[in-house]
Amino acid sequence: MVDLAAVFARLEGAYGPQHWWPAETRFEVIVGALLMAQTSWSKVTEAIANLKRAGVLTPQTLAAMPIPRLRAMIRPAGLYRTKPRRLRGFCQHLVQVADGDLDRFFARDFGALRRELLSLDGVGPETADSILLYAGRFPTFVVDAYTVRFGRRMGWFPYDRYDSIKAFFETRLRPDRDRYGEFHALIVAHGKRTCRPRPLCARCPVNAACAFYAGNEDKRSGRGKIGDQAKRRHRFYIE
Numbered sequence: 001m002v003d004l005a006a007v008f009a010r011l012e013g014a015y016g017p018q019h020w021w022p023a024e025t026r027f028e029v030i031v032g033a034l035l036m037a038q039t040s041w042s043k044v045t046e047a048i049a050n051l052k053r054a055g056v057l058t059p060q061t062l063a064a065m066p067i068p069r070l071r072a073m074i075r076p077a078g079l080y081r082t083k084p085r086r087l088r089g090f091c092q093h094l095v096q097v098a099d100g101d102l103d104r105f106f107a108r109d110f111g112a113l114r115r116e117l118l119s120l121d122g123v124g125p126e127t128a129d130s131i132l133l134y135a136g137r138f139p140t141f142v143v144d145a146y147t148v149r150f151g152r153r154m155g156w157f158p159y160d161r162y163d164s165i166k167a168f169f170e171t172r173l174r175p176d177r178d179r180y181g182e183f184h185a186l187i188v189a190h191g192k193r194t195c196r197p198r199p200l201c202a203r204c205p206v207n208a209a210c211a212f213y214a215g216n217e218d219k220r221s222g223r224g225k226i227g228d229q230a231k232r233r234h235r236f237y238i239e
């Protein structure tokens with residue numbers, strides 16, 4: 001049986017509180033989530049710092065901003081053709097449906113809101129759930145590439161479909177937005193520091209429960225060929 005609470009405790013013990021999402025306001029969370037695609041967090045913070053310095057980090061100001069000016073400010077976040085248009089489009093939507101008021105925006109039915117977010121240009125499930133969890137404070141589990149890699153190596157699931165993995169966590173954890181937020185952040189920390197493309201299993205805080213590690217341990221100790229099977233089963237390195 002998968003004991004997610006025990007895994008959470010081990011990860012928390014190893015990496016400590018993550019204090020996610022690193023942002024001063026809920027709107028900043030949204031902007032960060034929208035800019036995160038295919039770049040690093042340090043590049044996103046650079047782009048957000050530009051917006052703050054210019055005093056334009058509000059839905060209304062970004063919704064009305066000419067694309068060339070917005071492009072210049074968020075250029076560090078990359079994808080300079082699509083990200084400015086998507087960010088402005090999102091802000092225009094926010095102004096249109098809730099006058100830019102996040103309390104009003106999020107004070108709606110979760111399912112309808114998630115469908116609405118997913119209908120917007122450039123908003124996939126990971127971005128939508130990040131916005132709903134960290135800005136909207138809804139208990140919805142965020143899945144990313146670190147989650148897929150970690151869960152598959154642990155032997156929790158053989159698939160990488162977003163909704164199936166989200167359901168895997170949500171059916172085993174009670175709906176708790178703080179815990180969901182912290183668990184996701186811990187998985188990211190674990191994926192960056194230990195469960196890397198070439199994993200550092202010997203020092204991993206959850207290796208005792210990991211199928212991938214068990215397989216390789218068996219192989220190293222000459223206890224059978226499970227290691228090879230595990231390797232085949234877990235051929236999913238994300239570089």
Ligand code: SF4
Binds near residue numbers: 153199206207211
């Ligand atoms: S034991 Fe290795 S493969 Fe398993 S979770 Fe830890 S680092 Fe990842």
